[in-house]
Amino acid sequence: MRQGDLATRKSYGNDVIFRVQELDATRAVLRGVDFRLLADAPIADLSFMAPARDLDFPRYDLPRVNETIRSMRHFRQQLHRQNEDTVRTALSSGTQYFEVPGKVLHLDGDPNYLRKSMNLYGELRIPADGFYVTESMMASTLQRLLPQLKPDIVVVTGHDGLLKNRENNNVHELESYKNSIHFVKAVQVARQYQSNRDALTIVAGACQSHFEALLQAGANFASSPARVLIHALDPLCIAAKVSYTSIRDTVSMVDLAGMTVTGLDGIGGLETRGSYRMGVPRLSNLKAEPTV
Numbered sequence: 001m002r003q004g005d006l007a008t009r010k011s012y013g014n015d016v017i018f019r020v021q022e023l024d025a026t027r028a029v030l031r032g033v034d035f036r037l038l039a040d041a042p043i044a045d046l047s048f049m050a051p052a053r054d055l056d057f058p059r060y061d062l063p064r065v066n067e068t069i070r071s072m073r074h075f076r077q078q079l080h081r082q083n084e085d086t087v088r089t090a091l092s093s094g095t096q097y098f099e100v101p102g103k104v105l106h107l108d109g110d111p112n113y114l115r116k117s118m119n120l121y122g123e124l125r126i127p128a129d130g131f132y133v134t135e136s137m138m139a140s141t142l143q144r145l146l147p148q149l150k151p152d153i154v155v156v157t158g159h160d161g162l163l164k165n166r167e168n169n170n171v172h173e174l175e176s177y178k179n180s181i182h183f184v185k186a187v188q189v190a191r192q193y194q195s196n197r198d199a200l201t202i203v204a205g206a207c208q209s210h211f212e213a214l215l216q217a218g219a220n221f222a223s224s225p226a227r228v229l230i231h232a233l234d235p236l237c238i239a240a241k242v243s244y245t246s247i248r249d250t251v252s253m254v255d256l257a258g259m260t261v262t263g264l265d266g267i268g269g270l271e272t273r274g275s276y277r278m279g280v281p282r283l284s285n286l287k288a289e290p291t292v
Contacts, residue, residue, distance in 0.1 A: 001048055002020070009046060026040065027040055038159035038178050048286070061121075073148070080099075097278055098278070101125070103129075104126060104144060104154075109157070110156055116232070126240055138277075139188070153239050153243060154190050158233040159206050160177055160178050162177060163177065176210075197220050198250055199218045202220050203219070215269070215270070224265070246276050246277075247277055
């Protein structure tokens with residue numbers, strides 16, 4: 001077995017597919033392919049998976065993942081139609097409008113997830129800057145990037161998980177998690193930069209992350225209320241919903257439960273105002289998101 005190989009863990013019933021990140025004589029560090037999970041295991045516990053095509057988002061629970069993507073596309077198209085009707089009713093039929101969706105800054109501890117997320121942001125026409133940053137460096141990276149990029153929405157995600165075989169393991173202590181402390185520090189930096197939760201929406205966490213600590217640090221939305229594995233797509237779903245929800249409206253947690261792959265067990269949060277703005281008239285020299 002080599003670095004980069006795909007494997008599953010026999011002791012867990014081969015339930016989750018991992019990619020081998022690090023390897024020594026007896027143990028391997030593993031990163032989830034479908035889930036934002038970081039784990040380690042004895043090499044003897046691993047089952048090798050033969051190389052296949054590059055694994056994309058739709059592998060785990062394919063119908064549910066595809067439905068999530070369809071929901072995001074439908075929401076985007078529905079908003080566009082509503083805006084067209086508003087302009088047509090209030091102004092002359094020839095008036096054109098322009099759209100300014102919320103801008104996303106996405107920090108990801110997994111380069112493959114980042115690449116796939118950026119592709120989907122582009123498909124949904126969401127302005128987004130994405131950076132591959134190891135979880136331990138996210139706080140310092142945000143200190144540098146936030147004043148430069150001035151986003152409306154920040155996503156800090158990657159891999160996490162509850163540590164096993166710890167004495168007095170307690171799900172309420174940050175020390176019981178692989179990376180939750182790094183996500184908490186990143187959220188604190190972002191909230192110090194902008195204290196208003198409606199002026200800067202923060203989405204934070206990964207699989208089994210310390211949900212309560214992330215909210216207390218200042219996140220609007222966080223994983224994982226039920227300490228479950230979250231899908232690679234879930235943080236992006238929240239960011240997309242906020243980006244295209246009008247500043248006049250709040251993001252409905254009921255809608256979010258139906259839009260994410262893992263629902264409210266995976267990601268929860270606070271009522272938050274959207275970041276989307278519509279403007280008229282559309283000017284030919286104005287650099288803004290074009291209508292579709």
